[in-house]
Amino acid sequence: NAGVIQTPRHKVTGKGQEATLWCEPISGHSAVFWYRQTIVQGLEFLTYFRNQAPIDDSGMPKERFSAQMPNQSHSTLKIQSTQPQDSAVYLCASTRSSYEQYFGPGTRLTVL
């Protein structure tokens, strides 16, 4: 069991560029969650999918952020026109029905 896989581990973009982050959940897990972590705000929920269907995206900034889960083996978080305030560690987690969440190593996004 490789755990939750996130790629890339680090990404540097220029202001205004697009960034796509990838998450591969643990095999057999039915739910995938995206969080963002910064020193100031801590860990913030962004969005989550259950059985590939979007369930709750209440934490997503509406204008530039989008997430998809095209199949049960991966999810993507896309940020268009990145801004310096988007710099953070983006964490993906997956869970079975027991609700215990397992986190990936995160993607550190730096927007210059």
Next chain:
Amino acid sequence: GQQVQQSPTSLVLQEGENAELQCNFSTSLNSMQWFYQRPGGSLVSVFYNPSGTKQSGRLTSTTVIKERRSSLHISSSQITDSGTYLCAMERRTGYQNFYFGKGTSLTVIP
């Protein structure tokens, strides 16, 4: 407002001392989980503890659902225990996502 309050914010212990970390929730919860994070590291689950007491080695977690609180006790602390401990709750109503506290930063010195 903050739905999950953790205390203390930071803690410095001498090796061998015990620590008690607290987590209080502002709303009714379905379950909660304790995580450990090293600087620059990912979140590692310490306990998934919806209610009652769980123990693993030197760590003990106690959750009292009706009082909306959970604690993490670390006995005989070691230098390798240093890091940030985060608690997270799943609300009783609404969706399955977790709300996180800001964490307790623990430093164990020799």
